[in-house]
Amino acid sequence: MASRKEMADFLQSVERRAFKQALYAVRNDENALDIVQDSMMKLADRYAHAPAAELPLIFQRILQNTIRDHFRRAKVRQFFGTLLSSLLPTREEDESADPLETLNIAADEASSNPEKWYARKEVAQLIDGAVQLLPNRQREAFLLRYWEGLDVAETARVMGCSEGSVKTHCSRATHTLAAILQQKGVVL
Template structure:
């Protein structure tokens, strides 16, 4: 059973990642904060009697379920909005735009070139992650960011190990394709990875 101090330390360690992951999924920072808070409260209320070692997996499971609840509510809300807006006039038709084309390129000449390049790369990566199908993003985040094994990820996602591997592989491939399309050399990714490889070797 986790004490208040242990729970506090655990949440402090995961809250930022949880927020970013949720923000990528729901694309709304305020909603993401609400979802993370809900997940924290549910963990504290319903699973306080569980041992500390089980908290990471439980928290991820709660977080994913809370996101799904949010999507369900959004779906119902969107349905009504669409129905009501169909009486009020036509939409602008901006849904088909590629979000990668809408990035504001910061043109701040005072900022160092590397920092600018890095921030642009992060923006591109974040958009590429947001563009991933929900299940692929979930699998990618849990496997690579939360460093969970296939079985744990499968348990959280409620699917088989094979499905997790497929989702992960497709997610990484989609990300790679998207980033290669933008030009890895241009983004400085190739150079950075090559440098880190040479440092490791």
């Protein structure tokens, strides 16, 4: 059973990566933040009794389900929104938010070797942009396997699919990312 401190430490350790995952999926800062907060609340409320070792897998499953729920709700809202659009006032959402705000490149490296720092920052931005172009399931598998460090079986459990599907999604994602980056001039 995870103690309160273990739960708090775990949530603190995953908040930024979870936000970035949600941001890749929904492409909106506010929605991504809501998704992460909702996922964290569900974990803390429903799985406080779970062993600390199981928290990463449980949290990833909750996060992915919350992202899927977001899209289902958005689809319903969009359907009814078009039906009732003449009754609702229009509002514009801010889509000028930069999803690259959370890229962390060491500041001390920038002062010690600015050329190397700038080159790394450029490549990181290209990779970030390329990951956003992946289809949802490929991006989800890629992030869980290579960013979160889950193995194939754990990724399959989180995604609710077979291990073979995870391997296929990851393979397609890496090939697509390699092609995109090569088009941008990044030599792998």
